[in-house]
Every structure is written in structure tokens, then in C-alpha cells.
Amino acid sequence: MRSFTSLVLLAGVASAHYRFSKLVINGETEATEWKSIRMTKNYQDDHGVTDVNSADIRCFQMKAGTGTATVAAGDELGFVADQGVTHPGPVQFYMAKVPDGKEINTWEATGNVWFKAASIDGTNPTGKTSGFTWPTYNKKVTSFVVPKNVPSGKYLVRVESIALHQAQSAGGAQFYLACAQVNITGGGNGTPGPLVAFPGAYKSGGPGLIFSWQTTSYTPPGPDVWQG
Numbered sequence: 653m654r655s656f657t658s659l660v661l662l663a664g665v666a667s668a669h670y671r672f673s674k675l676v677i678n679g680e681t682e683a684t685e686w687k688s689i690r691m692t693k694n695y696q697d698d699h700g701v702t703d704v705n706s707a708d709i710r711c712f713q714m715k716a717g718t719g720t721a722t723v724a725a726g727d728e729l730g731f732v733a734d735q736g737v738t739h740p741g742p743v744q745f746y747m748a749k750v751p752d753g754k755e756i757n758t759w760e761a762t763g764n765v766w767f768k769a770a771s772i773d774g775t776n777p778t779g780k781t782s783g784f785t786w787p788t789y790n791k792k793v794t795s796f797v798v799p800k801n802v803p804s805g806k807y808l809v810r811v812e813s814i815a816l817h818q819a820q821s822a823g824g825a826q827f828y829l830a831c832a833q834v835n836i837t838g839g840g841n842g843t844p845g846p847l848v849a850f851p852g853a854y855k856s857g858g859p860g861l862i863f864s865w866q867t868t869s870y871t872p873p874g875p876d877v878w879q880g
């Protein structure tokens with residue numbers, strides 16, 4: 653009886669989490685999972701990452717990529733969360749350009765190579781406790797516009813949903829994330845930045861990773877969004 657109850661509880665917990673496994677390009681959803689997103693370690697149970705110092709905070713990947721999507725600069729690029737984004741918190745998008753001569757399926761994207769392309773923050777118009785609303789909450793698709801001025805070429809695009817419901821203390825924030833492989837066409841000649849590393853960009857218990865019902869103002873972690 654006890655083990656049965658535990659199983660039911662585990663199933664309940666798992667179904668509240670999510671994975672990002674399909675892209676939506678200008679409204680068109682990929683037909684299968686992991687087509688141009690590197691398969692993540694939570695591909696079965698949808699669990700999140702909690703250790704911001706682990707390599708999993710970069711792409712959470714199980715294995716190398718297999719496919720690359722083509723996306724034009726200025727297009728809307730979305731990620732599908734299988735269960736929807738069922739936890740409150742911001743969703744952010746980072747990009748890293750694959751260096752010339754590197755293979756997109758296997759490039760590890762270590763070091764200061766990531767810039768923040770977009771951030772969907774919460775709002776608290778009344779400034780009161782428990783006053784936040786999160787635009788991505790319970791949404792299946794979260795998307796951003798690929799900066800028009802980003803140079804053309806191969807990129808990893810990292811989506812990150814930071815779940816804050818258990819972030820009252822260090823290590824409580826949960827990260828749901830994945831890296832897509834895209835070939836950007838029709839780009840510009842901007843110089844994206846500032847560039848940060850994963851791990852490295854976030855500190856356990858640091859800015860943007862502590863949140864409680866008493867929080868009245870909030871800024872997501874990481875660098876400023878690149879203003880291309």
C-alpha cells in the first residue's frame with residue numbers, strides 16, 4: 653500500500669514538470685520530439701536541474717544533436733513544453749554561435765559564448781506580496797523573436813524556464829531547459845553580448861534565484877538582453 657501511494661505521488665510530481673522537445677518556427681510545430689533540440693536527460697520524467705554549477709545547466713543534454721532547423725533572423729522561434737510551463741517564473745532565451753570549423757551536433761558551448769536574446773519576466777503591478785503574474789505560466793509554447801541583427805550562421809538556442817515555487821532558499825530554484833540547433837539565415841552584422849558561460853552565469857542563492865511570497869520586486873538572473 654505504501655509503495656502504491658509513493659508511486660501515485662511520484663506520478664503526480666512528474667506530471668507537474670515538463671521538457672522542451674519541439675520547436676515552433678513561425679507557427680509551424682515540429683512533428684516529432686528531439687528533431688532539432690538535443691535530447692535532454694529528463695526526456696522520460698521531465699525533472700528539472702537544480703545545481704547551477706553542474707554542466708547540466710548548459711544544455712541538460714543526454715547526447716549529441718541530430719538535426720538543425722533553419723530560422724530567419726527576425727522570425728519568431730518557439731519551444732513547446734510537453735505539459736506546458738506548469739511552474740511560475742521567468743522564461744529566458746540565450747544563443748551561442750557555433751565557431752567556424754566546429755560541428756553543430758557535438759559542439760559543447762563551454763566558456764563565455766552565450767548572450768541573452770530575450771527574457772519573459774513576471775509583473776507585479778500592485779507591488780504587493782504574492783502579486784506576481786507570469787506570462788508563460790501554463791503556456792505550452794513560449795517564443796521570442798530572433799534578433800534581426802544577429803549574424804547568419806549556426807547557433808545553439810537555449811531555452812530556460814526558471815521555476816521559483818520552491819526558491820525560498822539556495823538550491824530551490826528549478827531549471828527546465830534545452831538547446832536547439834538552428835541555422836540562422838538573413839542575419840545582420842551585430843556583435844551580440846555581453847557573453848556569459850554556463851555554468852558560471854548564475855550563483856546558487858544569488859540574484860534572481862531566491863523568491864518567496866514576500867518578494868515584491870524581481871529581476872531574472874543573468875546578463876542584460878542584447879539590444880541588437
Ligand SMILES: *[C@@H]1O[C@H](CO)[C@@H](O)[C@H](O)[C@H]1NC(C)=O
Binds near residue numbers: 720806835836837
Ligand atoms: C545554413 O544556411 C545557409 C544559407 O541558406 C546554407 O548555405 C548553409 O548550408 C546552411 N547550413 C546548415 C548547417 O544548414
